[in-house]
């Protein structure tokens with residue numbers, strides 16, 4: 001390394017960050033302070049009411065929280081349980097938060113809960129991370145509960161990731177079956193709405209859960225969530241309209257607060273990379289585009305070449321015609337052209353319709369049936385999801401090596 005490159009790094013590290021003042025406020029895993037939680041008063045109130053009895057040493061209700069991703073479920077559950085724990089007077093309340101996507105077997109989950117709630121000096125109970133049988137972990141957990149707590153609140157985040165419902169069953173019945181005197185309240189969280197609705201009857205009857213549905217945020221709520229993180233940025237760096245646009249774009253997609261925060265953060269990063277003194281609406285749009293691209297890369301990258309070709313056929317048609325929707329006959333024609341160009345054996349029209357349906361299932365494409373009047377047949381039309389940026393999908397569909405030499409302008413459909 002020569003002197004100059006040493007200086008370049010030193011110069012960058014030596015200067016204060018021109019864009020961010022407290023970047024952690026917009027980090028993905030940042031847990032905001034209570035005063036930064038906005039737009040969820042009703043949900044916080046509802047959950048607090050269900051858990052209210054814990055403060056008096058009575059049994060709290062069990063609660064199932066469900067709602068789309070990024071709607072504040074984990075945040076609200078952690079917040080309310082923390083407040084409950086801190087407000088209890090003369091009642092020994094414990095809380096344990098576990099993420100079932102990390103601890104997806106019952107044994108792992110019980111072991112983790114026991115370790116969170118344990119204080120070995122006081123209980124004399126040791127809980128190794130691994131190596132004990134499920135029933136031994138339960139025995140130790142109950143010993144800990146009896147020794148240390150009057151009430152515990154156990155938050156099972158991503159609860160649908162548990163391999164089965166054993167954990168929910170055991171926890172909800174622990175007092176009734178005489179395993180412990182401690183009162184146990186379970187808050188199970190899921191972003192799979194059907195999971196909550198379809199919990200089996202045995203679980204429902206022992207849990208008797210109250211259900212809380214967290215709706216997606218609208219643009220105003222997202223805007224105020226972002227306003228409360230404005231101080232992540234230096235004074236005057238955010239141009240007018242930047243927060244509003246980030247909120248509006250996220251609201252258009254799924255009303256996901258995580259996405260809104262991400263867009264704002266990445267807009268700041270782009271401004272930084274481009275040596276811009278301010279974050280502009282252009283940065284926001286670019287950040288959204290990048291985010292969308294990442295998501296699609298993951299989704300589309302895993303498709304078979306046949307499905308990618310089907311998708312590429314749709315995006316190519318869109319490029320060539322400017323239209324957003326096509327009968328599957330046209331798609332098939334463009335698909336066979338592409339197959340020939342990349343040296344892949346084309347499948348039948350019926351198979352390609354299956355691919356289209358599958359892509360629609362994955363939310364990559366939009367498909368609708370149309371009953372054609374005179375002929376009486378059914379035509380399936382497919383196009384890109386209106387929520388997606390068509391150019392991005394096209395770009396990604398065509399990133400497969402096999403498409404490298406395809407000249408889009410030579411397919412038969414180009415006039």
Ligand SMILES: Nc1ncnc2c1ncn2[C@@H]1O[C@H](COP(=O)(O)OP(=O)(O)OP(=O)(O)O)[C@@H](O)[C@H]1O
Nearest residue numbers: 036037038040069070071072073074075191257258
């Ligand atoms: N009402 C809010 N006020 C402030 N920040 C929020 C609010 N809701 C969500 N956030 C922030 O948005 C991000 C996502 O929220 P959270 O993790 O609670 O969503 P979730 O509903 O649990 O999503 P998932 O289903 O994907 O787990 C977090 O960084 C959180 O801090």
Ligand SMILES: [Mg+2]
Nearest residue numbers: 073074075157
């Ligand atoms: Mg969550």
